[in-house]
Amino acid sequence: MKKIVLTGAAGRLGSYLREPLLKMADELVSTDLVDDIGTLYEDETYVRADLANLDEILPLLEGADMVVHFGAIGDESPFEVILGPNIIGAYNIWEAAFRNGVRRIVYASSIHAVGMHPKTEFIGTDAPHRPDTFYGLAKCFAEDLASLYWDKRGVEAVCLRILSCAQVTNARAVGSWLSYDDLIHLVERAISTPVTGFSVVYGVSNNDRAPVDNAKASFLGYRPKDNAEQFAAKIFAETPPLDIHDAGNMCHGGPFASVELGNSGMAALNIVDDKKTN
Known part of the structure; x- marks a missing residue:
């Protein structure tokens, strides 16, 4: 490929994707809202852009x-805060992709699009x-937008419903963990698979206790190798002992399923900021 665009390049997950994406294209354009993202790789450029502004996208x-669309507010917030980057921003990415003849969007969706399903249900990609929050609602919107733009405008999309891509620091993550190596593998497969149409796949490692089923996305060839059982x-x-009356313990969305709308779900997850620096 000649050019890949990565949104959310200043984020923790984006930091792990920049170098692998460069190996798949002649040019990587990274973008986010910060003024700069530090030292750039060879053949990488950085452009500051607001997802909510179509003229910039x-x-x-x-x-x-x-x-590779990873840019967004990455936590639950009031709807008015989510609206710009996560909802209007998603529309702007798909509309700009259509107008520019972009073949495919690889989208960082989330388990929070289906977060209120009971964890005792082994759910598939269908x-x-x-949704468990306004954040999850925005993921639903973007997935439906992706489906619409495939059906009506022929823009392919692979929606990665990421469970928890961070160090394993809590009981939920023993099932929901996605390692950085498996994240990279998942994104590479979403890019390199010859035909995807509109597809959904769960972003989760090969955990013994993984609560979701990727059987219907097997054509992508995503075969994760890491297993959180080593931390169990x-x-x-x-x-x-977990409170069985707490939706945060009983639903796929974890603490996002139990917080009041508009309140942070990440605050209860003990996320370690181990952003990659090159």
Whole structure:
């Protein structure tokens, strides 16, 4: 490929994707809202752009083969805050992709699009939307937008319903963990698979306790290798008995399923900021 555009390049997950994406294209254009993202790789450029501003997104995607769309507010917030970057921003990415003839968008969706399903249900990629927050609702919107733009305008999309891509620091993550190596593998497969149409795949490692089923996305060839079971004994020994009446313990969305709308779900997850620096 000639050009890949990565949104959310300043984020933690974006930091792990920049170098692998460069290996798949002649040029990587990274973008986010910060003034700069530090040292750039060879053949990488950085453009500051606001996802909520279509006039800034349109030229960014000119000549791109694919967009890896990881830019958004990454936590629950009031709807008015989510609306710009997560909802209008998603529309702007798909509309700019269509106008520029971009073939495919690889989208960082989330388990929170289906977060209110009980964790005791082993759900597949065809599970109906059941968002747990405004954040999850925005993921539902973007997935439906992706489906619409495939059906009506021929823009392919692979929606990665990421469960929890961070160090394993809590009991939920023993099932929901996506390692950085498996994240990279997943994105590479979403890009390199010859034909995808509109597809949904769960972003989760090969965990013994993974609560979701990727069987219907097997054509992507995503075969994760890491397993959070290696952390299970230590995590469970440090975790008090879980309250079965707490939706955060009983639903796929974890704490996002139990917080009041507009309040942070990430605050309860003990996320370690181990952003990659080159």
